[in-house]
């Protein structure tokens with residue numbers, strides 16, 4: 001599947017996507033058992049490398065072409081005062097990304113990743129989701145397709161990040177609509193709202209979830225409560241699933257996008273690893289729902305793909321050891 005013309009095309013692509021190669025997984029497991037180290041001594045790095053080998057269909061893979069894609073969108077919900085920063089910051093940060101001045105630029109460069117920035121109709125914010133669906137069908141499909149098409153088929157490790165003032169409110173509403181619980185379980189301070197701002201966010205999220213929960217699958221929920229950049233992240237993660245490209249998930253917003261796919265097709269996130277756990281209040285609970293244990297826990301709460309981009313280096317470490325180390329036989333080291 002190289003194109004999606006309808007949202008049902010995306011549903012079908014997710015449902016029919018192949019899993020990792022069993023032969024490559026077995027080959028990598030066998031290799032891992034022969035490497036010059038005590039069994040299990042590289043901890044979770046060993047499982048990561050084997051998992052990566054399966055998805056890349058190569059028992060001795062390397063990470064040579066990581067890609068970081070940052071999507072930006074504006075949110076009608078910002079009119080309700082849910083962010084500590086004005087909506088204009090979305091566009092200003094896009095310019096900062098393009099000039100190389102944001103945190104994600106530094107972390108992507110350090111990880112040896114190509115970085116692409118896609119600003120999605122910034123002059124047309126989504127609708128306030130407490131009044132109706134955030135996006136109509138064509139706008140939603142366009143955003144999904146922008147994400148789908150942004151993935152370089154030649155990439156071998158993908159990170160998707162976002163910029164969109166107000167999007168922690170959108171992500172919290174998605175989480176509540178998909179998983180239930182109270183709005184207060186899912187809202188956090190985002191860019192740093194005070195206690196009154198947090199209470200307002202809870203009200204807005206509860207109203208959105210009440211209006212839109214239970215109206216369809218994860219993708220339909222995404223159309224109703226998401227944003228263009230969140231939909232594009234979902235489109236990119238889905239493309240990677242179909243193309244067998246492993247993905248490192250970022251923070252709360254990225255995981256909300258991913259959750260919409262998981263609630264659409266049960267194996268939709270088999271190709272994803274959680275890069276980090278964000279300090280945003282609901283992220284740990286969201287990772288639990290996704291069944292993903294984070295690689296890093298550094299108290300970051302930035303978004304942009306920053307935590308996941310940092311985790312590329314953990315991945316590179318895992319794969320470099322797996323594929324570069326000598327075996328006991330090669331090195332003449334005695335096995336225990």
Ligand SMILES: Cc1cc2ncn([C@H]3O[C@H](COP(=O)(O)O)[C@@H](O)[C@H]3O)c2cc1C
Nearest residue numbers: 083085162163164165166167168190191303
């Ligand atoms: C200067 C600046 C850079 C950022 N980079 C990411 N975000 C993060 O903050 C926003 C979400 O928080 P809220 O829902 O509270 O608006 C998103 O755009 C996210 O990526 C930023 C926010 C700011 C202010």
Ligand SMILES: O=C(O)c1cccnc1
Nearest residue numbers: 251252253278301302303
């Ligand atoms: O976890 C995130 O992705 C996050 C948290 C706060 C603000 N922006 C993003």
